[in-house]
Amino acid sequence: MFAYTLRRLLFAIPTLLVISFIIFALLDLSPGDPTANLPLTIPAEVREQIRVSLGLGEPFHIRYLKWLDQFFVNEPLSLIEDMTGWQFGDGNRLRVISWQTRSPVVDLIRERLPQTLWVVGLAYLVGVLIAVPIGVISAYRQYSWFDQIGTFVSMIGFSVPTFFMGLLLIVIFSVKLQWLPTIYDTNLRVTDLHTFWLQVKQMIMPVTVLALFNASQISRYMRASMLDNLSQDYVRTARAKGLRERSVVLIHVLRNSLIPVVTVIALGVPTIFGGAIITEQIFRVNGLGQLLITGIQGADLPLVQTLTFIFAVLIVLFNLIADVLYGILDPRIRYE
Amino acid sequence: MSDVAAAPQAIDAPERSLWTDVWFQFRHHRGAMVGVVVFAVIVFLVVFGPSIWRIDPSRIDVKARNAWPSIVHPMGTDNIGRDLFAQVLQGGRVSLAVGVTAMLIALFLGTFVGVLAGYFRRLDGPLMRVTDLFLALPLLPLLLVIIMLFRDTLRGMFGPETGIFLLIVFIIGITSWMNTARIVRGDVLALKEREFVLAAKSVGAPARRIVTRHILPNVLSPILVSATLGIASAIITESALSFLGLGFPPDFPTWGRLLFDGANFITLTPARVIWPGLAISLTVLSINFIGDGLRDAFDPRIRGR
Numbered sequence: 001m002f003a004y005t006l007r008r009l010l011f012a013i014p015t016l017l018v019i020s021f022i023i024f025a026l027l028d029l030s031p032g033d034p035t036a037n038l039p040l041t042i043p044a045e046v047r048e049q050i051r052v053s054l055g056l057g058e059p060f061h062i063r064y065l066k067w068l069d070q071f072f073v074n075e076p077l078s079l080i081e082d083m084t085g086w087q088f089g090d091g092n093r094l095r096v097i098s099w100q101t102r103s104p105v106v107d108l109i110r111e112r113l114p115q116t117l118w119v120v121g122l123a124y125l126v127g128v129l130i131a132v133p134i135g136v137i138s139a140y141r142q143y144s145w146f147d148q149i150g151t152f153v154s155m156i157g158f159s160v161p162t163f164f165m166g167l168l169l170i171v172i173f174s175v176k177l178q179w180l181p182t183i184y185d186t187n188l189r190v191t192d193l194h195t196f197w198l199q200v201k202q203m204i205m206p207v208t209v210l211a212l213f214n215a216s217q218i219s220r221y222m223r224a225s226m227l228d229n230l231s232q233d234y235v236r237t238a239r240a241k242g243l244r245e246r247s248v249v250l251i252h253v254l255r256n257s258l259i260p261v262v263t264v265i266a267l268g269v270p271t272i273f274g275g276a277i278i279t280e281q282i283f284r285v286n287g288l289g290q291l292l293i294t295g296i297q298g299a300d301l302p303l304v305q306t307l308t309f310i311f312a313v314l315i316v317l318f319n320l321i322a323d324v325l326y327g328i329l330d331p332r333i334r335y336e
Numbered sequence: 337m338s339d340v341a342a343a344p345q346a347i348d349a350p351e352r353s354l355w356t357d358v359w360f361q362f363r364h365h366r367g368a369m370v371g372v373v374v375f376a377v378i379v380f381l382v383v384f385g386p387s388i389w390r391i392d393p394s395r396i397d398v399k400a401r402n403a404w405p406s407i408v409h410p411m412g413t414d415n416i417g418r419d420l421f422a423q424v425l426q427g428g429r430v431s432l433a434v435g436v437t438a439m440l441i442a443l444f445l446g447t448f449v450g451v452l453a454g455y456f457r458r459l460d461g462p463l464m465r466v467t468d469l470f471l472a473l474p475l476l477p478l479l480l481v482i483i484m485l486f487r488d489t490l491r492g493m494f495g496p497e498t499g500i501f502l503l504i505v506f507i508i509g510i511t512s513w514m515n516t517a518r519i520v521r522g523d524v525l526a527l528k529e530r531e532f533v534l535a536a537k538s539v540g541a542p543a544r545r546i547v548t549r550h551i552l553p554n555v556l557s558p559i560l561v562s563a564t565l566g567i568a569s570a571i572i573t574e575s576a577l578s579f580l581g582l583g584f585p586p587d588f589p590t591w592g593r594l595l596f597d598g599a600n601f602i603t604l605t606p607a608r609v610i611w612p613g614l615a616i617s618l619t620v621l622s623i624n625f626i627g628d629g630l631r632d633a634f635d636p637r638i639r640g641r
Contacts, residue, residue: 015468015469019469019472022473023478026478026481026482027481027485152367155367155621155624155625155628156617156621159568159617159620159621160613160617160620160621161572161575161576161613161617161620163575163576163579163595163613164595164609164616164617167595167599167602167609168609168613170602171602171609171610175602175603175606270474277476277580278576278579278580281579281580282599292477292480293480293580296480296481296484296582297484297581304477304481307477308474308477308478308481311474311477312472312473312474314474315471315472315473315474316472319471319472
């Protein structure tokens with residue numbers, strides 16, 4: 001198992017390097033010029049100096065290597081310094097600086113991360129918690145009315161795009177009924193019961209939209225996986241030796257059917273960061289997705305490069321986690 | 337298929353090919369049949385609608401702005417008085433065209449990569465690494481970035497509408513072929529060990545002929561299923577891009593663009609959000625049901641029942 005994990009880990013490094021190169025090269029082709037928005041009265045040589053000061057004077061491969069150094073060495077070190085108070089060297093490292101705000105990109109990301117984690121993370125958790133029981137009951141009572149409704153609802157949740165679902169909820173609950181706010185207020189501090197209630201109210205709609213979408217996908221996998229297992233021989237054996245139906249379904253079948261579903265859940269974690277871009281945009285949650293959109297609209301290359309690459313790292317990381325989890329949960333598939 | 341046992345006696349029985357069996361099974365999938373009807377209606381409306389409903393979608397009528405649905409404007413009008421129904425019909429043409437074209441590109445690429453990787457052992461490793469690499473890319477952010485970078489160049493080359501159409505179709509196509517490639521590769525790997533391929537090889541058929549005559553027709557069913565799902569996801573991706581303001585130019589209606597423009601007027605005229613959104617959702621829902629039905633119909637384990 002250790003060798004398997006190690007090999008997967010070693011495979012991840014070249015993948016990440018290639019992806020980082022693709023992202024860097026793609027963005028470097030950009031015609032966007034960070035000095036384009038400065039006043040026209042600035043003379044050409046000063047403009048060139050500004051470009052050099054932004055690190056644009058050097059050839060492509062040097063800039064790429066510097067960026068790698070910044071991303072993999074300088075930023076993690078600064079992050080550790082900030083969190084623990086330790087000092088590494090003189091603390092005067094070259095950091096990835098956003099062109100728009102002139103502050104380190106990682107600081108911007110740390111500002112935005114809590115909102116994304118709260119809304120998206122909670123939505124994913126809720127989605128999984130809804131999806132698993134629905135999938136189990138749907139499969140156990142296949143073709144019953146519960147199954148028919150469940151499959152139909154999950155088909156709708158899977159097909160209706162999140163941006164339409166979000167707007168629909170806004171029309172119903174904010175415009176017509178005026179129960180919930182349309183805009184997510186990040187400045188809200190939860191101090192007492194009243195502000196807590198406000199926080200809950202503003203989170204209901206974004207979380208519902210994302211949770212419904214995730215739940216409908218996961219419940220489809222859960223149902224299919226349960227159906228595959230319910231017709232297996234070991235289920236008949238378990239019933240034949242007189243186990244109660246509860247333990248047959250909830251212990252024998254569920255545990256085996258959860259194996260592929262767990263990996264699907266792990267694989268879905270990074271995609272929710274990407275998919276949440278849209279939901280954050282609808283409800284004006286100022287999370288990572290919104291940061292990316294503003295970065296793209298303002299042609300802020302360092303910000304976009306770093307964020308896109310972080311999304312890529314998340315995907316590779318959770319692919320790895322899914323593979324290792326599958327190996328732990330199901331010894332049959334380990335490639336030793 | 338209860339007549340299987342009686343089949344040897346019934347020599348006069350009509351010939352049953354795979355496709356009649358598939359159709360027979362497909363007809364019994366209620367959701368899929370409803371999906372076919374709904375999708376056919378949508379395609380009909382979108383293709384022939386603009387020649388029946390003859391209001392120009394770009395005609396500005398400021399006096400009738402922000403109108404709620406009425407007989408003159410069945411879906412209301414927008415903030416400068418353009419008829420929403422005409423815009424939805426027109427936008428559907430673009431959205432469906434994007435969906436179908438992007439799906440064809442993705443399908444071609446996926447089948448090509450899948451067949452090459454499955455049939456030629458030497459190409460299998462490298463091609464599958466490339467597939468894994470594409471699967472590890474953060475697609476939505478990358479799509480946004482690519483559009484931002486190349487929008488102006490392509491607009492200059494092909495004009496504002498054709499340029500962005502080509503760009504969107506192309507990038508959706510080259511970022512959604514991976515699942516098709518994996519499925520096709522798996523099927524080809526199993527097929528190429530079968531006797532009829534061996535027979536074709538032993539009579540000296542070249543690889544290209546074996547692939548086109550013997551392998552491809554047999555992997556048609558998974559390709560068809562992923563084609564339907566491909567249209568659905570391409571339509572959603574295009575609408576998502578337009579919704580984020582990085583798709584088609586303003587005043588060029590697509591369903592996503594209409595939704596994006598309408599979102600700012602949601603309190604004033606909710607119909608501007610509801611109709612385009614409903615159009616996207618119904619299309620995607622019907623296509624997904626068709627895909628489900630096709631998958632069941634092609635699955636021999638289910639078809640037997």
